[in-house]
Amino acid sequence: MSQINPVQTAEILLMGPGPSNSMPGVLQAMSEPVLSHLDPDFLKIMDEIKEHLQYLFVTQSPHTYVVSGPGSLGMETCFVNLVESGDKIICCHNGYFGDRMHENAKRYGAEIISVTAEWGKPISLDDVENAFNTNINVKLISVVHAETSTGVKNDVEAIAKLAKKHGALIIVDAVTALGAIPLKVDEWGLDAVYSCSQKGIGSVPGMSPVTFSQAAFDKVLNRKNPVPSWFQDITVYEKYWATQTARPYHHTAPSQQYYAILAALRHIKSIGLEKIWNQHIEISAYFFQEMTSRGWKFFVEGDAKLPQLNTVLLPEGFDDASNRTKMRNEFKVEVGAGLGSMFGKLWRIGIMGGNVNKEAVDQLLKAIDNL
Ligand SMILES: Cc1ncc(COP(=O)(O)O)c(C=O)c1O
Incomplete structure (x- = not known):
């Protein structure tokens, strides 16, 4: 049977609140x-x-x-x-x-x-x-x-x-x-x-x-x-x-x-649950350190801060919509907008699923650096 109009999508690094890129296999x-x-x-x-x-x-x-x-x-x-x-x-x-x-x-x-x-x-x-x-x-x-x-x-x-x-x-x-x-x-x-x-x-x-x-x-x-x-x-x-x-x-x-x-x-x-939980903490700490060293502030700090879902406050004068569009279209990285009353005030950055690794975070940081 010949294939008619196969579905084709761009490969996007999904660093929003979900979905995340999937696990291998x-x-x-x-x-x-x-x-x-x-x-x-x-x-x-x-x-x-x-x-x-x-x-x-x-x-x-x-x-x-x-x-x-x-x-x-x-x-x-x-x-x-x-x-x-x-x-x-x-x-x-x-x-x-x-x-x-x-x-x-x-x-x-x-x-x-x-x-x-x-x-x-x-x-x-x-x-x-x-x-x-x-x-x-x-x-x-x-x-x-x-x-x-x-x-x-x-x-x-x-x-x-x-x-x-x-x-x-x-x-x-x-x-x-x-x-x-x-x-x-x-x-x-x-x-x-x-x-x-x-x-x-x-x-x-x-x-x-x-x-x-x-x-x-x-x-x-x-x-x-x-x-x-x-x-x-x-x-x-x-x-x-x-x-x-x-x-x-x-x-x-x-x-x-x-x-x-x-x-x-x-x-x-195959990896083990405890190890997976620790990987989230480790990679999120790396992201936190890299973002704060660039001057970004986080909405939640201390024990209540989730490693897998990071809410970063948008700097003064930063255009939410156009920068998210640029992230998606130019750098092929998705980040999430704020929900409800936080719309326009923060981005939601997920480090979950197949993206709990330094390579994914580095790709995200590179895109943010080039906005
Ligand atoms: C905490 C929480 N509950 C419920 C839902 C709803 O899940 P779904 O979008 O898969 O229906 C979401 C979606 O992101 C969520 O983050």
């Missing part, structure tokens, strides 16, 4: 033949993905899988399953994605107690404790681990401890965290965690790893009403991922996406 894996969603070889691929995701989330939970959709679907899957109308929920929000979690909780009818912090600052543990102390019968708390809009890390481990102390479950957004910074689902006692395929994991966009604790799964089993979305009901979906039983059809899984995430997960496993 990912794009090749996508050119393998399509398999159907119940093919025995495909089921083996799913089993291996599950095993690697348990390694990555640092969990033994069998309620661990990918859902076929972007990080936003992972977010919605957690909320649609765990929130029932009238449930009291503490929503932590100190950025764009915390606001999105808040919006999800609202749409499923939660009674929301907001704990906010100024953009660029982490959620205060005292504020969380206070929210629990002044509200009885809180069922859930939600928080973003790595807030991509600001470059802030929230102390999920400590927030989870407060949740346990007050008998609440915790939903964690790990879209920009998973595979980049320490995240230990079982040890920290996290109940529902979702991520994406295109950042720390270094696959292509379009898949969302999720994991649920037994307590979270039991809450879904004991709902008063069925989960309003059949497609996202984890008690239905789980059967498709059950490793021991005959698996029913759930949906036509996007096989190429599965191959891609498997290739990326194998790559991570």
